[in-house]
Amino acid sequence: xxxxxxxxxxxxxxxIVAVFSLTCLYPFIMVISxxxxxxxxxxxxxxxxxxxxxxxxxxxxxxxxxxxxxNAYGVSLxxxxxxxxxxxxxxxxxxxxxxxxxxxxRGVLSVYVIITMLFSGGLVPWYIICVRYLDLKDxxxxxxxxxxxxxxxxxxxxxFMHSIPEEIHESAKIDGxxxxxxxxxxxxxxxxxxxxTVGLFMALGYWNDWFLGLMFVDKQELQPxxxxxxxxxxxxxxxxxxxxxxAMQRISAQIPSESMKMALTVxxxxxxxxxxxFLQRYFVKGLIVGAVKG
Amino acid sequence: MKTITATxxxxxxxxxxxxxxxxxxxxxxxxxxxxxxxxxxxxxxxFNYLPMAGxxxxxxxxxxxxxxxxxxxxxxxxxxxxxxxxSDAAFRAMRNTVLLxxxxxxxxxxxxxxxxxxxxxxxxxFFKRVTxxxxxxxxxxSWIVVGVFSYNLLNYxxxxxxxxxxxxxxxxxxxxxxxxxxxxxxxxxxxxxxxGYGTIIYLAALTSIDQSYYEAAAIDGASRWQxxxxxxxxxxxxxxxxxTLLAVGRIMNADFGMFYAMVGDASLLFPxxxxxxxxxxxxxxxxxxxxxxxxxGFLQSTVAFVxxxxxxxxxxxxxxxxxxx
Numbered sequence: 042x043x044x045x046x047x048x049x050x051x052x053x054x055x056x057i058v059a060v061f062s063l064t065c066l067y068p069f070i071m072v073i074s075x076x077x078x079x080x081x082x083x084x085x086x087x088x089x090x091x092x093x094x095x096x097x098x099x100x101x102x103x104x105x106x107x108x109x110x111x112n113a114y115g116v117s118l119x120x121x122x123x124x125x126x127x128x129x130x131x132x133x134x135x136x137x138x139x140x141x142x143x144x145x146x147r148g149v150l151s152v153y154v155i156i157t158m159l160f161s162g163g164l165v166p167w168y169i170i171c172v173r174y175l176d177l178k179d180x181x182x183x184x185x186x187x188x189x190x191x192x193x194x195x196x197x198x199x200x201f202m203h204s205i206p207e208e209i210h211e212s213a214k215i216d217g218x219x220x221x222x223x224x225x226x227x228x229x230x231x232x233x234x235x236x237x238t239v240g241l242f243m244a245l246g247y248w249n250d251w252f253l254g255l256m257f258v259d260k261q262e263l264q265p266x267x268x269x270x271x272x273x274x275x276x277x278x279x280x281x282x283x284x285x286x287x288a289m290q291r292i293s294a295q296i297p298s299e300s301m302k303m304a305l306t307v308x309x310x311x312x313x314x315x316x317x318x319f320l321q322r323y324f325v326k327g328l329i330v331g332a333v334k335g
Numbered sequence: 336m337k338t339i340t341a342t343x344x345x346x347x348x349x350x351x352x353x354x355x356x357x358x359x360x361x362x363x364x365x366x367x368x369x370x371x372x373x374x375x376x377x378x379x380x381x382f383n384y385l386p387m388a389g390x391x392x393x394x395x396x397x398x399x400x401x402x403x404x405x406x407x408x409x410x411x412x413x414x415x416x417x418x419x420x421x422s423d424a425a426f427r428a429m430r431n432t433v434l435l436x437x438x439x440x441x442x443x444x445x446x447x448x449x450x451x452x453x454x455x456x457x458x459x460x461f462f463k464r465v466t467x468x469x470x471x472x473x474x475x476x477s478w479i480v481v482g483v484f485s486y487n488l489l490n491y492x493x494x495x496x497x498x499x500x501x502x503x504x505x506x507x508x509x510x511x512x513x514x515x516x517x518x519x520x521x522x523x524x525x526x527x528x529x530x531g532y533g534t535i536i537y538l539a540a541l542t543s544i545d546q547s548y549y550e551a552a553a554i555d556g557a558s559r560w561q562x563x564x565x566x567x568x569x570x571x572x573x574x575x576x577x578x579t580l581l582a583v584g585r586i587m588n589a590d591f592g593m594f595y596a597m598v599g600d601a602s603l604l605f606p607x608x609x610x611x612x613x614x615x616x617x618x619x620x621x622x623x624x625x626x627x628x629x630x631x632g633f634l635q636s637t638v639a640f641v642x643x644x645x646x647x648x649x650x651x652x653x654x655x656x657x658x659x660x
Contacts, residue, residue, distance in 0.1 A: 050559070054453050055462060061450070062469040065527065068484035069472070071495065075487070088487055088495050135375035138368040145361045150372060157383040160640045163632035164615050165625065166389025166403065167382070173402055175381060190378035220367040249477035252592060256620075267479045271596065274483055299493070306483045313475045318468070 069310070075303035076100070083299045099304035109261060110269065110305065116181070117266040121247040124185045129240045131189060133232070136198035137224045142207060158192045168256060183257035184265060188246060194239050201235035202228055241320055248313065270309050273302055393633035397625045415630035424605075425631055428614035431607060435518060436586045442522050444579060446530050448571060451537035452563060470531030481528055482596035485520070514607045517598070521608070524597060540574045541567060577650045584646035587639040591616065611635050 071088050076099055078092040086093065103110055139147045139154075161167075167187075177183035205228060213223045229236065251267035258264055264272075362369065388403075393415055395406040409415055419425045450470075457463050473481070488496050489510040497507040510516060544566065552562050589610035598608045611631060618628035 051456075051458060054456055055459065057453055058450075058457065058462075058466045061530075062466045065470050065473055065531065068487070071487060072484065083493065088493065131374045131378070134371040138365075138372040141365075141368055144365050144368050145358075146365065146369070150376070153376065154379065157379050159643055160387060161383065161636055162386025162388070162390050163636040164612070165619055165629040165632045166392060167386040168619060169392070169397075169399075169403060170381070170385045170389055173399065174385070186378070187382050190375050190382065192379075195375065220365075220371065224371065245475060249479075251477065251479055255595075267477050270483065271479045274479075274486060302483065306480055310476055310480055314472070317472065317475060 069314075072303050072306050072310075076300055076307045078300055078303075080298070080300055096300075099300040100308075102301060103304050103308065109264075110266075110308075112262055113264050113266045113269040114308070116184070116263060117248060120181065120184045120250075120265060121244055124189065124247040125240060125244040127185070128189045128191075128194075128243045129236065132191065132195050132239070133198055133229060133236060134224065135190075136195050136202055137220075137228055139195070140199045140202035140205075140228075141210070141220075143210075154192045154195060171257065178257055179260045179263060180257075181263060184250070184253045184263070185247075187253055188250065194242065197239055198232065198235050201232050205231050245313070266309050270305055273305055390629075390633055390636065392625070393629040395629075397629065409626075415626040416634075419627055419630040419634075422627065424609065425614060425627070427606065428609050428611050428631070429634075432589050432610040432612075433586055435521065435589070435608075435610065436582075438518055438522055439525055440579060440582045440586075442526065443529075443533060443582075444575065446526050447533040448537055448575060450530055451534045451541055451571075452567060454534065454538060455541045455567070456559070456563075467531065470534075472531070473528045474532040476528075478528075478590075478592040478596035481524060481593075482599075485524060485597055489520070511601055512603045514604045517604055517608050521593070521597065525593070536578070537571060537574060540571055544570050573654045576653050580646040580650045580653075584643040585639070586642060587611065587635050589613070 070090060074090060074092045075083060075088050077095050077097070078089070079094050079096045079098070082089075082093045135154075138144060139151055141147065162170075171177045171183065171187060175186075177186065209227055209231075210223060213227055218226070249267060251265060251271060254263075254265045254268040258268070392403050392406070394409055394412050395403070396409050397403070398406045401407075411417075454463060454467065486494070488494050491497060491507060491509045491511070494510075496510075501507050508516075510520065548566050549562055552566060557565070589612045591612040594608060594610055594613050595616070598604050598613070612635075615628045615632050615635070618624040618631065
C-alpha cells in the first residue's frame with residue numbers, strides 16, 4: 042500500500058470508528074452493570090457504566106423465584122431448536138429439488154415460490170387463517186410453523202447448490218443412489234457453508250421472535266422469553282405478582298425490579314453473545330456469498 | 336436400500352426420455368424430488384397463498400363464525416375503504432410510513448456507504464476486525480432488547496440521557512411524550528442496530544475493486560481523497576442504486592418489531608410514529624375493527640406489490656444480475 046501505517050488521517054479514521062464502536066457497546070455494558078447493581082444505587086445514581094456495589098441478587102431471584110421466567114426460557118429454547126432444525130431441513134430439501142437441472146418442473150415451482158416474495162395477503166387475512174382455519178391459537182406450533190418456510194432462504198441455498206457440479210449427481214446415480222441419498226450424503230455436506238449461515242439466520246430469527254407470540258399466545262406458560270421481557274418492561278409490578286412469593290421472600294425482602302429487568306435482558310441476549318464470536322466470520326462470509334448472487 | 340436401486344436401474348437414456356416425455360412422465364421420474372419439495376410447498380400454501388385469497392375480506396362484513404369466505408359482502412362493496420379514507424388516523428399512518436421510510440433510507444445510505452469507505456481506508460488489520468465485530472453485534476439482538484436499551488437511555492426519571500442533561504444544568508426532557516423527537520430517535524436506533532450489518536455488502540464491493548486502478552491513480556498523483564471520489568464511489572454506484580431501489584420497493588412496509596418495541600402503546604407518540612403496520616395491528620387486535628384493518632392491509636399489499644415490481648424492474652434495467660428475480 043502507498044499509505045503509511047500510521048498517519049494523521051489514519052488516526053482520525055480510527056478515532057471515528059472507535060467512537061462508533063463504543064456507542065454500539067455502551068448499552069450492553071450499561072445493562073450488564075445494571076443487572077449487577079443493587080436497587081438503591083440505581084435509584085440514587087441511575088444506570089452507571091460500572092456497578093458501585095456488585096450483587097448477584099437479581100440473577101438469584103431470576104433463577105429461583107420466578108417460574109415464569111424459567112418457563113419462558115424453556116419455551117424459547119424449544120421453539121428455537123425445533124424450528125431451526127425443521128426449517129433448515131425442509132428448506133434445504135426444497136432447494137435441492139429446485140437445483141436439479143434434470144427436474145423439468147423446477148421453473149414452474151420456482152415461480153410458485155417467487156410469488157410469495159412479491160405479494161402477500163398482509164396481516165389481517167394471515168391472522169384469521171392461522172387462528173380460524175389452522176387453529177394455531179395458544180399452541181406451541183403457532184411459534185414455529187408460520188415462519189418455517191421462507192422463500193429468500195430457499196433461494197440462497199438453491200443458488201449455492203446450483204454451483205455444485207452436475208457430474209456428482211451422475212456418478213452417484215451410476216452407483217445406484219436415489220435423490221434422498223444424494224441430497225443427504227453428497228449435496229448437504231458440500232453445501233455446509235450456506236446451510237450453516239442460513240441455519241444461523243433461522244436460529245436467530247426464532248430466538249429473537251416475539252411477534253408470533255404476541256399474535257397467537259395468550260396463555261402465560263407458552264410465552265417466549267422476548268415477549269416476557271417486553272411484558273416485564275411495560276409492567277413494573279409484574280415480578281411482584283408472578284413469582285414464587287415464599288422463595289422470593291427468602292432471598293430478598295424487597296424485590297429489585299430495575300436490576301431484575303436488566304438481568305432478564307442479559308439472560309435474553311446471553312446465548313447470542315456467547316455464540317457470536319465463534320459464528321461471526323462464518324456469518325459475514327455467508328452474507329457476502331448470498332449478496333453477490335442473491 | 337432396495338427401493339433406491341430399483342428406481343435407478345434400467346432407466347432409458349436421456350434422449351429417449353426427452354422424446355417420449357410428457358409432464359406426467361417427468362412427474363413420475365422425479366417423484367422423489369417432488370416429495371422433497373412438497374412440505375415446503377404446503378407451508379407456502381397455508382401461510383402465504385391462503386392469506387392472499389383471504390384479501391377478499393377487505394370487501395366483506397367479516398364474521399368470525401362464518402369465516403372469510405362465508406361472510407357476506409359489504410353493501411356497498413367499498414364501505415370498508417370509505418370508512419378507512421374518512422379516518423384521519425389511517426391517513427396519518429400512511430403518511431408516516433412513507434416519510435419515515437424515506438428518512439431511514441437516505442440516512443442509512445449515507446451512513447452505510449460512509450462507514451464502509453472509512454473502514455476500507457483503515458490499514459490496521461486487527462483494529463479493523465475488532466471494530467467490525469463490535470459494530471455488527473447490535474444486529475443480533477431483538478428489537479425488544481433495543482427497546483429496553485432505549486428506555487434506559489430516554490426515560491424521564493432515571494434515563495442516562497436525562498441524568499446527563501440535568502447534570503449539565505438543563506431541565507430534563509420527557510422523551511416519551513414528545514412526538515416531534517421520535518423520527519430522530521428511531522433513525523438513530525436503526526443506525527445503531529444495523530449499520531454494521533448494512534455496511535458489509537458495500538465493504539465487499541469495495542474490496543473487490545481491482546487494486547491496479549488505485550495504483551495507476553497514485554502514479555498519476557491522485558490523492559487518497561481523489562481516489563475515493565473517482566474510483567471507489569463510481570464503483571459503488573450500481574450496488575447503491577440497486578439496494579436503494581429494493582428498499583424503495585418496501586416503502587409501504589414498516590418494521591413492526593421496531594415500532595412496537597420502541598413506541599408500543601404510547602399514544603402520545605402516534606402523530607409521528609404510527610405506521611400502517613401498527614395501525615393495522617391495533618385495529619385488528621386492540622379495537623377489533625376488522626373492516627378498517629383489512630381495508631388498510633389490502634391497500635398496503637397492493638401498493639407494495641406494484642412498488643416491488645417496478646423497483647425490481649428498474650434494478651434489472653441497471654444491472655441484470657442484481658435484481659431479485
